[in-house]
Amino acid sequence: MKKICIILMVFAIIALGAVAAFGKEETYTEYLRIHIRADSNEEEAQAVKYGVKAAIVEYLTPYLAECRTKDAAEKMLKAHLGEIERKADDVLKKNGFAYRSRASVRNEEFPTRIYEDLTLEQGFYDALIIELGSGKGDNWWCVVYPPLCFTSGECGIVYRSKILEMIENFRKERQTEEK
Numbered sequence: 001m002k003k004i005c006i007i008l009m010v011f012a013i014i015a016l017g018a019v020a021a022f023g024k025e026e027t028y029t030e031y032l033r034i035h036i037r038a039d040s041n042e043e044e045a046q047a048v049k050y051g052v053k054a055a056i057v058e059y060l061t062p063y064l065a066e067c068r069t070k071d072a073a074e075k076m077l078k079a080h081l082g083e084i085e086r087k088a089d090d091v092l093k094k095n096g097f098a099y100r101s102r103a104s105v106r107n108e109e110f111p112t113r114i115y116e117d118l119t120l121e122q123g124f125y126d127a128l129i130i131e132l133g134s135g136k137g138d139n140w141w142c143v144v145y146p147p148l149c150f151t152s153g154e155c156g157i158v159y160r161s162k163i164l165e166m167i168e169n170f171r172k173e174r175q176t177e178e179k
Contacts, residue, residue, distance in 0.1 A: 032070050032077075032145035033110065033125045036088075039099055039133030049132060051091045052101070053140050056130065059087050064147045070126075073145035077105050077128050088130055099133030113141060118148065 036056065038049040063080065067073040077084070081103045088101035105128050112122045120143070128144055142148060 029126075030070065031120060031125055031143055032073050033120070033127035033141060034130075034144045035110075035127055035139045035141045036130045037132060037135040037139040038137030039097075039135065040137040042137075044095075045097075045132070045137050048092060048095045048097060049137070049140055051095060052088045052130065052132060055087045055091050056084060059083070060144070061147075064144060067145060067147075070145045073147075074105055074126060077144065081105070084128070084130065088132065092132065097133070101133075102131045102135070104129050110141075116148070118143070 034056075036049055036053050039045045060077075060080075063076050064073060067076055084103040085101050088103070092099065092101065105126065107124050107126050108129065109124050110120070110122065110127070113120045
């Protein structure tokens with residue numbers, strides 16, 4: 001009987017160790033995300049969120065084009081938080097909204113998200129968070145570094161080819177690391 005108890009205890013310890021190892025949340029350090037969180041899910045609040053997105057993407061694109069590392073992109077964002085809020089607030093005001101925005105760069109937990117051919121697993125990521133009003137509505141998200149959402153023409157912006165080169169180099173490096 002004593003042997004059975006000891007064996008069960010050993011299995012229980014092994015099982016707890018496996019749960020602890022596999023249940024741990026990961027922190028992803030190679031990406032810098034952006035989330036623009038609407039005030040609510042009402043149609044008007046969601047529509048203005050996209051107006052804010054267009055203004056922020058247009059404003060940040062030339063600055064992000066100069067960033068060669070995630071750390072440089074994060075420092076640049078932190079240095080421009082006041083202007084990011086002003087750009088967002090201008091869009092809100094022009095559209096008749098009385099609430100304002102809050103911008104910060106912080107580490108938060110996010111669910112698994114898919115962006116084109118990139119899957120960002122659930123875990124903790126550094127992110128530029130822009131909350132519009134209460135920030136309780138659905139969000140628009142993308143990746144600031146590498147600048148994945150700053151490469152398509154969806155906002156009517158002409159993007160520099162330097163950004164595409166950065167993305168291609170980043171993907172090549174990742175593929176090389178995975179081999």
